[in-house]
Amino acid sequence: MNFLEVESLSKVFGGVHAVEDLSFDFQAGAVHSIIGPNGAGKTTLLNLLTGIYSPSAGRIRFEGQDLTGLAPHEFARRGIARTFQNLQLFFNMSALENVMVGRHLHERCGLASALLRFPRLSREELACREEAAELMRYVGLARYLGTAADAMPYGALKRLEIARALATRPRLLLLDEPAAGLNPTEALELDQLIGRLTGRGVTVVLVEHNMHLVMGVSDHILVLDYGRKLAEGPAAAVREDPRVIEAYLGSAAAARNLGAAGAAPRAGIGP
Amino acid sequence: MSAQFVQFLLTGLTVGAIYALVALGFSIIYNASQVINFAQGEFVMIGGMATVWFAAAGVPYAAAIPLAVAAAAAVGLALEKFAVEPARGASVVTLIIITIGASIFLRGLATLIWDKQLHVLKPFSGDTPIVLGGATLLPQSLWVLGVSLAIVLALAWFFGRTLLGKAMLATSNNRLAAQLAGIRVRHVLALAFALSAALGAIAGILIAPIAFTSYDVGVMLGLKGFAAAILGGMGSGAGAVVGGIVLGIAETMSAGYISSAYKDAIALLAMLAVLFFLPSGLLGRRGTERV
Amino acid sequence: MAARFATPRAGGMAALAALIALLPLGLRNDYFYDVAILVGLNAIVCVGLNLLVGYAGQISLGHAGFFGIGAYGSAILATRYGWPPLAAMLAATLAAAAIAFAVGRPILRLRGHYLAMATLALGVIVYMVISTEDRFTGGPDGMTVAPLAIGGWALRDPRLWYWVVGALLLAAVWFALNLIDSPTGRALRALHGSEVAAEVVGVDATRHKVMVFVVSAVYASIAGSLNAHFSGFITPAKVTFLHSIELVTMVVFGGMASTFGAVVGAAALTTLPQVLTPLKDYEMMVLGAVMMGTMIFMPRGVVPSLQALLTRRRDAAAAAAAPAPRPGDGQ
Amino acid sequence: MLEVEGLACRYGRIPALKGIDLRVAQGELVSLVGANGAGKTTLLRALSGVLPTWAGQVRFEGADITALAPERRVRLGIVQVPEGRQVFGPLTVEDNLRLGGYLRRRAEAGRALERVYAMFPVLRGKRSEPAGTLSGGQQQMLAIGRGLMAAPRLLLLDEPSMGLAPRLVEEIFACVRSLKAEATTIFLVDQNARAALAIADRAYVLETGRVVLEGSGHDLLSNDQVREAYLGL
Amino acid sequence: AQEPIRIGAFLSITGPASFLGDPENKTLELYIEKLNAAGGVLGRKLQLIAYDDAGDAEKARTFARRLIEQDRVDVIVGGTTTGTTMAVVPLVESAQVPLLSLAGAVVIIEPVKKWVFKTPHTDRMACEKIFADMRARKLSRVALISGSGGFDKSMRGECLGVAKKAGIQVLADENYGDRDTDMTAQLTKIRNTPGVQAVLNPGFGQGPAIVTRNFRQLGLKMPLYQSHGVASKEFIRLSGEAAEGVRLPAAALLVAESLPASDKQRPVVVGYKREYESRFKSEVSTFGGHAYDGLMLAVEAMKAAGSSERAKVRDALENVRGYVGTAGVVNMSAKDHMGLDLSAFRMLEVRKGDWTLVP
């Protein structure tokens, strides 16, 4: 049984095949990256994998269960969490509360107990608050505990989304361009964070254009182009693939530059 | 039997065209500012009442009507300048409450300047009914239908073909980006309010000979116009018209064939049914937002 | 940390309780009691409506409908069929909850203005039924309602009513504050912030929206029943869409997402027309101008704006250090 | 061409810029680097006039434009590609671009449109789709294209490479270089600090609303402080 | 100086019934001023305290309580509508304040309530008057088309109730909304109902005028009856030529000047009409007349009682005999708190753009 199985998945918008007949298997405990040109269908794929879109065709199986056609909160219940390419935060709340919402699935709270404020609830609230604070420290947001979400800088917000996703205690975490808008120094911290996550037993799927990050952390890379699979394999193989260079990486020089990923500066992704 | 059906249809069209005109006013302001202007009905009132007033003062119709439309447009401008613009950045609900306040204010003002009586305008081309397939229609209804049609076409052209029209849409969607593109957003907003006030006033003038006018005609027409705009799809010009006509016909048909006591309820139920299947109305924009 | 969060609510509750307890010192005669009771009843509706509008971000322009279901349900059962008023009230409340539950699912799929119109339509339909079925409801001229009797003893004196409504208002506020502070309340606010994001962390958006819709309908219905029994007479004027809009206005005026704001809004807009009567012909204009002016200068509503003003005063010195809000990503 | 003196801006009571002095000469490419929240976006917004200035002066070609309305600045040729794309979601791709050329004559705008399509062929394929349905990177291309439609003389670019595929990032920087070659003055903010410094004639480093360092692109690239704080080295 | 006599009023000056409440309010203001100019009543000045309930029963009740508790008025005039009046009845009954209602429905005085009186004719009387006229014209099969307001619905109910006794058969029963702009659908249905000989339209405001115009537009030839709810010149102005031939029952006020000199009401109605029209530059309606009657009855009663004491005024009101008002000659009794009979209603017909008496 594979951890995540995707079978001839398609999504059509009007005439656009954003994802077309896509099949792949992801193994547990690894970091899988999905790369591909702009508009290749990466975000759409994540939307399918979290139930935000329902597929035009195909199936999604997670830990052996067929999740096709379920609502997003059902995906979350099964252990899949994500972040967004465009921030989707609760800007009407504090940072800490944002993360606490992530604990929603693990709280037993009926309407009656909410209205009457059972003592049990207060205790659980305290625990929830503590755990959320812990997660914020974990992603490096210790200094923003009481801050309103709408008063935080962009880089912090990106990490806040990760903390919130972690609060759901996912087994599969999908990150959509977490490094966009971060400077190279901050991207480096992200690199380490992803490493620690896998250590926690979370399987990570990373969608990213920052090749240093991708090449550095991925166990396995899936390359999409026009909604289809272009290539797949370990980082070293993918970066040498001429089709990938042609469609995505650009000049062969850039690709070669990445070849020395370990030693090379982790900064620029351009020339 | 079929003459009866034709009669219902014609009546529905006339009533619907009125709703459509009011709905168009809602759509324009919504397009330029995302505000649902609950004072839209008051423009209808101002149009009718001002025309009556000018006419009573001896001004011929040909001058009284443009004067009344201009008066309404001026009120629209004032509304934008003194009530909507100062609240820029406030939430949509706050803006709605501001327009509700404005509508109460304007209604109060109307009772002071004018009165609480009902007034009537002379029909533009007489009172003799036109017979069509056994059914009758007042010439004034033709005016309503004709002017609505002309306005819809003009607006379709304006929003669909002119850059200024697009600039209006852009302003409502993203004010910052609109400014960066060199659009004078204040002017665009002012224009939208003036335009929609003028449209409301025209609606008010056209229907005053049929359904009279008074300081409080705006309340019910505003409600029906809002319903029509939603049914058709908020922000869509063609939608406003389709929504208005569908609503008008639904009302008359249910009055004619089902129950006149419940005709409004039936029309609203029909609207709800449509929304359940088309959550953004008959012709509303769909699916332009994604994550 | 828990203590820090308990303070404003406990403080607020205490202040409200003290206000209710001390207010009678200023109430000179039954007329004042009458107005105070109406304030209380409107406040109950608004506290419930604020859960829906202010916290969950779902606008409703049809809550006068639920108010009407409560009022007429209770009135008809108690007056025409001789039910004990409390049983009638309970039945009406259940009916309002059931109706809200039934229509909530399809209606709450709609967003923004579409939701506003759909709820408005719902309210208008309730109104039409009430004003047309005059055999039961007395039609537009209204109907007489039996007083609230418990056993053989009828509650008639406005001064007693005052304490009943005051106690119920406190309870209503307490329940609302509890709900907001619970995980459920947090989920509701999250829905307001971003529905997709709430969904992907496991919040069942539809279930939560329907739930809060039902809760707010129950608040409105109970207030409606009480109002009918208190007035002794009820007409459909209380069920019109104008009344729905008035209720939302109270909520926004006092301050969205502020339970005490809802109370303040209800108090302000219930007493304002009483205060403005000497203005005669200018009354409407002034009322409209007050509404516009308040919302322009306090766009977040009276209570949150005043709160912000107070906190600003307090830490004016420490201001510079505070991080500033920034908008989210463009789209 | 552009002179900024003592520029200060606030959000409410909170200062975001605290007295900025900088110059951009005709035909120059100047980069601005800084951490998250340093105030780079704020500075560009102030230059475009969409954010009121609190103190200080902005001069463009000698004329004081501190109080000039945003659309007047666009008319002068000060054009910004904003951070976070900010496309008009419900409008079609083509309408978005045409609005970029709002102040230009029809024929000129038509030619500019062709240039943008030539540069980003994807956009041509999606010309009648609502911009809101584009992918993140496609929207970024659209935002850049919309800026170019206005015939900029001073182009303010706020994170133009964000969310773009490596291949396109190369192209964007190539495009920036060619614009410079066509005598467009450019003021560039990009998180890809290495690339941004590499192509810059001169650069400024911004820290919590103040310019803390200034020099040629090359010098800054080899500055130790910069390397550690912004280049991840 | 002596305490003024306080007259309280709650009227629907705005809202859907402003059509009625506005002239009522104006009339009260006008006559309080006149009475005071003439030296007041019982040597005391009169003070009017009037509130606008906007047609809302809840507001009416609160204002009534305010009048009683806060303003301590001696007598209350008002309740423009049946709903607002009925909402206040329990209050005045328990506070023991005389109330002179200006609303039409029978329920206000039937059963008799100790403290409640009313000045206009009842809607049941209007139905009886109309049906009698129909019978005289040999019309017995009628269609009803009524509005959705309280007045309309109440009268519709009364007419349906008394139809059988009057030998009238109601073949169709249609409705229209408060602010509808077109009633051709309903009228088309009536036209296609076989056997209809006449149409009756209970209602006030713009609805009846639209019905009248649509009626002509559809080419309907049968007689059209309106109710006393449109008893003002305004109706004719709004309906234009379509109003020709329309009949309705109304008080003498509408035909003041064409009353024979022998008519007892003539001086009263001519006087009121002239006063009102010269002051407000708009035409009188019978609604203003109701307020006139209410105020004058209260004054009569105070004079008769020699006091403004609530209980005495009430007793005096119940004993009013032969008071000539705009609505007719009032003879109150313990069983009848309105004191009008069918003779007070005149059947009018619109001819050449004016009301004329049907002999």
Ligand SMILES: Nc1ncnc2c1ncn2[C@@H]1O[C@H](COP(=O)(O)OP(=O)(O)OP(=O)(O)O)[C@@H](O)[C@H]1O
């Ligand atoms: N809701 C939608 N409606 C219409 N088209 C859509 C929608 N969502 C995505 N698309 C189209 O599907 C294609 C894939 O988009 P997607 O956002 O998945 O790309 P991506 O791989 O995430 O690109 P990027 O790297 O630029 O973010 C694009 O061409 C886009 O225009």
Ligand SMILES: Nc1ncnc2c1ncn2[C@@H]1O[C@H](COP(=O)(O)OP(=O)(O)OP(=O)(O)O)[C@@H](O)[C@H]1O
């Ligand atoms: N709309 C706003 N309201 C209040 N404060 C704001 C607003 N926008 C930005 N700020 C604050 O102003 C400061 C500067 O922000 P700015 O967006 O200019 O930074 P930046 O350098 O562009 O950062 P980034 O790299 O994240 O884009 C930050 O502290 C930020 O939190």
Ligand SMILES: [Mg+2]
């Ligand atoms: Mg993407």
Ligand SMILES: [Mg+2]
């Ligand atoms: Mg920035």
